[in-house]
Amino acid sequence: MKLVKGVPSFDLVSRPWLPVQLCDGTATELSLREVFACAGDVRRLVGDVPSQEFALLRLLLAVLHDAVEGPEDLDAWQELYESPDPFAGIPAYLDRHRERFDLLHPTRPFFQVSDLRTSKDEVASLNRIVADVPNGDPFFTMRQPGVKRLPFAEAARWVVHAHAFDTSGIKSGAVGDPRAKGGKGYPQGVGWAGNLGGVFVEGDSLQQTLLLNLVASDASGLHVGKDDKPAWRREQCGPDVQQGLESRPTGPRDLYTWQSRRIRLHHDDQGVHGVVLSYGDPLVSPDKHLYEPMSGWRRSKPQEKKLGRSPVYMPREHDPSRAAWRSLASLLMSQGQARTGQRDEPPAYLRAGVLKWIAELTYERLLPRDMLIRPRLIGAAYGTQQSVIDEVVDDGVTMSLVLLHEQDQRYATQALGAVEDSNAGVGALCDLAGDLARTAGRDPEAPRETLRDLGFGLLDGPYRQWLAGLGETQDPGEARRAWQRTAYRILRETADGQLAAACETGWLDDASSERIFLSRLNKAFPLRYESGADSGADPERADISKEVSP
Template sequence: MSSFNLLHQPWIPVRPADGGPVREVGLRELLLNARDFGRIDDPSPLVSVALLRLSLALLHRALKGPRNAGQAAEWFHDGFPAEKLEGYFAEWEASFDLFHPERPFWQVRGLTLDLEGGKYRSHWSRLGTEVGSANTSPLFNAAGRPGGERDDSLSPAQAARRLVEGQTFLLGGLIKRLTTSARAAPVATFALTAAQGRTLHETLCLNLAGYAGQDHDQAVWEREPLTVDTVRLYHEDGRADLPRGRADRYTWPSRSILLLPEVDEDGETRVTSIGFAAGIPLDGPGEGEGSNIDPMVTLRPPSDPKKSERFPLKLRREQLLWRDLSALLPDPQNELQVVGKPGEQTFKPLRGHPPGTLSHARAVLESLGDEAHPLAVSVTGLLSDQGKAFAYRQETYALPTVFVTDEQGFAMQVDRALNDAKAIAEALRQATARLCAEVISRGGARHPHKEDVSALARTLPGLGAYWAALEAPFRVFLAELGTPEDARDRWQTAVAREARRAWEINLRGAGDDGQVLGFAYRPRKVDNKTIPSPQTILDRALAVMNRPPPSALPQETTA
């Protein structure tokens, strides 16, 4: 009978802290010797972050903590209590066997191929979002194209990694196995934020957000082993569950999976086929309240002031995360929401919820008194469209020491810088639309149809070039925030420079002749009102940006 124990067998790829080549380790070595490793380093960032979440769940359950950032800081400095980890490993060792006959790790017992005519049979690639799942587009899944090649089987280590990735990131959709449509994994399309330390040990401690009061929590290996009948009852009764706590959320059985090992002609255990069906339905949109919010998830306030439910931050196809970086930080501006009928209106703060991992990391460093400790933040996510995955992305940003020493001040500076860039982008958009209207009407009195204006504006690449060119200056701005006035001056200079370059691109795209330049500088008079020229729209916005903030303006004095 095949056996592959995830505590002891090597399967997690790690980069040694001394810069050596990537090698594989088991969970026990990973956690007990975490200082020897720089990071978990799988070629797929989805696998790496899924393995990080599994490691955090195991630490939470084994150490029953940390109670707070102070205890996490103690572990950061002194290391994890090895005796507690070893005792927990011994207690649950059998539950980490990938091919255990009674309780296979993170799988559903009895999901065999011959059950009900073999309708649960699937190829192993169903588990990997980027290697051939049913929710992967051919463009993203090069191996799955007609005539393409892919491995016919996995080693136990590879199968374990795909299992963890699939349970974390599989999208919802038609399955017709135990149900008609299965829900997505809890964080399948969310932007997952993790703090990064100099070693894997530091990274683990920085992301072990406070775990007090979660005695009711259970990781998947602590549950009673799931069976096909158990999962079927959920779907027949129309029931769904909420995670019992952090570890339950990190290890949610979003799919019923059973790896089916085979022994090849060389005597090696391989996995080609799997049992595959819907898992335990997750209740609601995937996010709870209080301690049941996933610490890696950022919640944003609603754009509709009549709604109160916050929604998870996702990576977007058309822009990089730096343009939304303020969502990861505490709300600096006390944005207000109007509530009530006219004459009876009141105001309440409209706030998001920054990721608990980043807030915790800052608190740990503050508790250590190590404010100069380098800190980076990585954000990983799967991008999908109509239930189909088309890309994944991981972005990493280095945060300056002022993030630890003055979190609110840092957040205010970032928020203001991004608002500057957005205001100029909007002015650039308006100026371009006015220019397109003039070009279409050839400077005449008639008003062109707005769809014609939009169609022409979409062909001009200036706005996209503007945002692309600002990524590098924004990273420099972050690094220089120790001297905020100088950083802001250089950022505004970069914004103005790139806006003017983008405007030149649009001018050339609209015609690049004297007549187009005339349209750009010519104001229009309508109903005795002067409409500023396209160039003036942009120039005014740049002038407003360069004004000093209200607090810096000279104050009037009285004699």
């Protein structure tokens, strides 16, 4: 903290607060001005938790979108991407709005309400906004029993994170908020980003990451209003809900900085020691895919019935139990039409807007087909009526851009087919575990779950390596057959170990379980011994009943 004209100040434009990993592997903190100036030498943001990285990236994207006033279209984006200094306008922009980026400003503190208070002037512990503090579970954290004080830089990061991912539950009732009852604010849902299955495209540097996720205003499927702007260009929030929410969100800049909470940090000259936290601007989830590009979406029949319209799309949240490659279809398929036989039936799932945007760039040849990108998946899984964060999902897969090409889906089809092959192969392994357990007179469910986790765990590294190299092959069909051979070998060896252990313990007195397993495994990987002459065959038409001798 420093004093500006005798008033406390922590200026986020010039003071280091954003944690980053540089391209040489070292870690440091940078100011807003520095992070854009050095973006080409920064590998990535590094949050205190993965969800914080996602929230901070969205903040930087809001700054960039607003500074370049778009970009309006592909041509404007291309000019930025090919520029030797794409962020040249950022310093002047930050200077124009510098006052709104002061964490300790006396009347307009960054992402806060200066006079926020409860009727009894209570000040809560910083545990309310620090997401890695356990709620009744003291494991896997260095913050025990809680947080008593934060440096200003870290407090600023948690303020951004709270607006994005704060839990639901009962909060302080702020004076001046008519929603408060008896001094309490009753549950109104999690922060906006907490509803999402967060997706962004990670490049080789922060500069490339920011540009790849900078979706143009005229991109198909995205609505960006002429008045779309971030929180710091709107009226300062009070304790009540902002006026005019019925016409919002206006676009990504609005959503990336959505003020879902009302916050006031309490501090001295050494740091922050308390917080007042209450509910802010509500935002419902249905059909926000028109404005929110950093999530996949699923069609919701219950919401269609409730709202009386169709289709209705809700955010497609991440499953913490599934690795990113096992959910590859949600990343690759833009219009995965439901197989209903009705030509005009709306798709069951929509791909994240940022990935559809990358597909457009690939189709327009503004990015090379053999370029490697890494879609990152970050999201929070909440528990106990969304009052706690149970898990934070953080995963990604490296792939060639050609897999996103909407006019040439050969590579995507084979990549998705390989995932289905893997699912079937692991299913055969699980069935073997169940058969062996029943033979031994045990409940088969626990062994099945154990072998499922083991099978997918063993395939995880090899599949990611195979996927990263898929774009380099001239024959994606042959690559699929190569994957089947690899997966077959891994799962066969795993099964051999299980069978040997069963024989040693006397569970198995004949080879029937082994014969059944091999039959199932052969059906899971029917292409592994086919010749390359049939490389153009549709994998969905492959004769999966064909058995090949092991």
